[in-house]
Amino acid sequence: MAEILRYPGAGSEPPQAPTLPANIEAEAALLGxxxxxxxxxxxxxxKLRSDHFFEPLHGRIYDAILRMTDRNxxxxxxxxxxxxxxxxxxxxxxxxxxxxxxxxSGAAIIGARDFAHQIYDLALxxxxxxxGRDMVEVALDTSExxxxxxxxxxxxxxxxKVAEQGGGEGKVKAxxxxxRIALETAEKALNSGGHLSGITTGFxxxxxxxxxxxxxxxxxxxGRPGMGKTSLATNIAFAAAQRFLRxxxxxxxxxxxxxxxxxxxxxxxxxxxxxxxxxxxQSNISSENLRMGKISQAEFRNLARAAAELQxxxxxxxxxxxxxxxxxxxxxxxxxxxxxxxxxxxxxxxLLQGSGKSSDGNRVQEISExxxxxxxxxxxxxxxxxxxxxxxxxxxxREDKRPQLSDLRESGSIEQDADMVWFVFREDYYISAKxxxxxxxxxxxxxxxxxxxxxxxxxxxxxxxxxxxxxxxxGATGKIKLKFDAHVTRFxxxxxxxxxxxxxxx
Numbered sequence: 284m285a286e287i288l289r290y291p292g293a294g295s296e297p298p299q300a301p302t303l304p305a306n307i308e309a310e311a312a313l314l315g316x317x318x319x320x321x322x323x324x325x326x327x328x329x330k331l332r333s334d335h336f337f338e339p340l341h342g343r344i345y346d347a348i349l350r351m352t353d354r355n356x357x358x359x360x361x362x363x364x365x366x367x368x369x370x371x372x373x374x375x376x377x378x379x380x381x382x383x384x385x386x387x388s389g390a391a392i393i394g395a396r397d398f399a400h401q402i403y404d405l406a407l408x409x410x411x412x413x414x415g416r417d418m419v420e421v422a423l424d425t426s427e428x429x430x431x432x433x434x435x436x437x438x439x440x441x442x443x444k445v446a447e448q449g450g451g452e453g454k455v456k457a458x459x460x461x462x463r464i465a466l467e468t469a470e471k472a473l474n475s476g477g478h479l480s481g482i483t484t485g486f487x488x489x490x491x492x493x494x495x496x497x498x499x500x501x502x503x504x505x506g507r508p509g510m511g512k513t514s515l516a517t518n519i520a521f522a523a524a525q526r527f528l529r530x531x532x533x534x535x536x537x538x539x540x541x542x543x544x545x546x547x548x549x550x551x552x553x554x555x556x557x558x559x560x561x562x563x564x565q566s567n568i569s570s571e572n573l574r575m576g577k578i579s580q581a582e583f584r585n586l587a588r589a590a591a592e593l594q595x596x597x598x599x600x601x602x603x604x605x606x607x608x609x610x611x612x613x614x615x616x617x618x619x620x621x622x623x624x625x626x627x628x629x630x631x632x633x634l635l636q637g638s639g640k641s642s643d644g645n646r647v648q649e650i651s652e653x654x655x656x657x658x659x660x661x662x663x664x665x666x667x668x669x670x671x672x673x674x675x676x677x678x679x680x681r682e683d684k685r686p687q688l689s690d691l692r693e694s695g696s697i698e699q700d701a702d703m704v705w706f707v708f709r710e711d712y713y714i715s716a717k718x719x720x721x722x723x724x725x726x727x728x729x730x731x732x733x734x735x736x737x738x739x740x741x742x743x744x745x746x747x748x749x750x751x752x753x754x755x756x757x758g759a760t761g762k763i764k765l766k767f768d769a770h771v772t773r774f775x776x777x778x779x780x781x782x783x784x785x786x787x788x789x
Contacts, residue, residue, distance in 0.1 A: 304408040305337035309398040314341060315385040316395040317348050318359045323392070324352045325613040327399040335406035340372040344382070353621060360386060482626050482667060483541045485522020487776050488763050492752060493703065495541065496523075496626065496667035500756075501658040503632070503697055505672040505686065506707040511748065512671050513552065514772040515707055516628050517560055519669065520545045523626050524598040543625025543666070544597035546618045548611060550634035554600040561598075564773040565589040599624065607636045608656035612663075619664050627664075629657065631671035632697070651696035658700040672697060674706075684713050688753050704754040709767060710744040748774060 317323050328349060333342035347366050351358035360382035367373045373381055481495030496502060506512045526542025549557050563570035566589040568582050578586065599622055601614055611629070618624045629635070637649035654670075661668040674690045686706040691697050698704060748767040752760050765774045 303337070303412060304405045306401055306405060307338055307341075309401050310336050310338055310341040311385050313395055313398040313402060314344050314348070315387065316392045316398070317345075318363070318382070318386050320392055320395075321348075321352050321358055323395045324349065324358075325617060326396055329616065331399050331403055335403055337405070337409070340370070340376070343367075343370070343372075344385075355621070481541075482523050482543050483526050484519045485526075486519075486763075486765060486774070488765065489750060492758075492761060492763050493755060494757065496669065497702075497757065498665050498667060499662045500667045500702040501654075501661045501700055502667060502669045502703040502705065503672050503691070503701040504669055504705045504707065505674050505691055507674050507678055507684075507686070509712055510707045510709055511767060511772065511774070512707055513630055514560070514564075514767075515750070515774050516630055516669060516671055517547070517557065518564065518774050520547050520598060520626070520628050521561055521564070521596075524596050527597055527625075528595060537623070537625075544623055545599070545626045545628065546615060546622075546624045547598060547600045547628045547630070548606065548614075549600055549602045549630050550604060550606060551630055552602065554602040557600055557602070560772060561593065562586060562589055563771050565593065567771055569770050570772060597622065597624075605634075605636060608653045611635065612656060612660050615660055615664060619666075624664075625666050627660070627666060627668045629668065629670040631673065632657070633673050647696075654697045654700040684708070684710070685749075685751065686753075698754065701754060702756045703752065706749075706751040706753055708749045708751060709747070710749075711747065747777075 313327070317327070331345075333346040333349075336342035336345060344363070344367070347363055348358040351362060356362065360379075363382055364379045367379050367382065373379060377384070481493075481497040481500075483495055484490055484493075504512055504516060523542045524545045527537070527540050527544055528542070530540035530542055531537070547557065552560075559570055559573055562568075563573050566582070566585045568578055568586060572578055573586070599618060601618075603610075603614075606614075615624070615627055632653060633650070635653045637652040657668050657670050672691060674686055678684055678686055678690050685708050688698050688704060691704070746766055746768065748765045750763040750765060752763065754760065764777050766777050767774050
């Protein structure tokens with residue numbers, strides 16, 4: 284006859300089961316805070332799931348808040364009420380009026396992140412309790428064959444599942460999975476004609492040099508003012524979004540597309556200014572004439588047609604000025620969730636702000652935090668990030684105005700964090716600025732000769748641009764020649780022109 288085990292000091296009554304770790308008040312306070320300020324959702328949703336709530340009703344309310352904010356709707360007691368009219372559990376706590384009770388303490392907003400952390404930690408503890416109980420029950424059950432090693436392996440598996448809860452923190456890829464992803468990348472390059480394994484830049488010559496823009500890469504596009512950085516970035520953003528749209532129409536699966544829905548964070552230009560540029564590029568009308576209304580009826584028809592074609596373009600512009608790197612990352616996560624973006628452009632890096640904690644007024648440290656944050660964003664969302672950057676004035680002091688890595692402003696961290704660094708350079712910009720005195724009748728031969736030499740120089744480089752790949756983790760450095768139409772600020776491939784090898788040897 285089996286002996287009944289008793290706890291020390293216990294009487295004839297069995298001991299009460301210990302209560303599971305939970306904090307119902309913290310759950311209620313967090314839900315109230317989320318309904319008072321929907322922006323807090325971005326801070327907690329990556330880590331916290333509805334099944335982390337101990338009270339099932341709270342989990343359902345949390346899910347409803349996420350669904351509504353995901354659809355860009357306001358989630359508050361009034362908008363959530365219809366969803367819980369028939370909920371049996373809410374009737375036991377006073378009906379839908381319970382939603383308004385949750386928002387009773389405005390002070391909860393201050394501690395929302397702490398509440399979320401505690402709810403998550405307590406959920407992990409409950410998961411550990413469940414694993415422990417299961418281990419005890421299995422170990423005590425001797426009705427079947429006793430296989431202690433199998434039980435230990437099972438317990439280890441369950442413990443690792445608990446450790447893996449909460450998203451992608453610290454996950455390790457098996458080599459088999461990593462090779463599968465590498466093979467898929469190679470297959471994509473093969474199917475695209477043997478050179479494009481990432482997202483298209485819109486330029487065959489650039490794609491041929493870098494293989495497209497790769498997931499989790501941070502690319503820096505730098506140049507002096509007037510070189511056309513923003514124009515090149517808008518050209519690339521448009522090409523990526525347009526390619527995704529065409530691939531969709533052709534029935535190509537989104538993950539196999541060479542394009543991507545694109546988010547353009549424009550810290551310098553407003554959304555309508557950026558849209559004007561894109562319209563000018565696509566309708567072949569000068570953006571200056573467009574703004575001033577100096578267009579013909581035929582040009583206006585071209586403009587209207589281009590605008591109609593761009594209506595469905597998956598290109599999303601955020602022109603909020605003075606964004607911090609933390610705010611940009613939160614907005615990017617939201618766009619990834621809501622719009623499925625696969626490519627991000629930031630114009631430009633030096634207009635972003637750091638957290639204010641690590642910088643202490645030190646701009647170099649602040650830029651380090653920003654470049655590191657952009658690289659982390661690329662890895663976290665598994666997409667390419669193209670960040671524009673200004674160059675220092677050192678370029679102007681040299682005879683050869685071609686940029687170098689040392690010209691990046693506050694450059695150490697930018698160069699270190701970037702997977703690729705591109706410089707855009709237009710020699711005609713500098714040559715046109717050096718036009719000598721125009722000769723008139725009576726001037727000596729030297730004046731005429733100087734101006735004729737200048738004309739030959741400007742004809743040689745007019746409308747040409749170079750994209751200098753100064754750093755590339757995936758391949759060689761070098762130069763790519765493009766055509767630049769200053770009239771409509773559009774870059775394009777040169778006819779029969781590929782990239783030039785790096786004359787410095789790579």
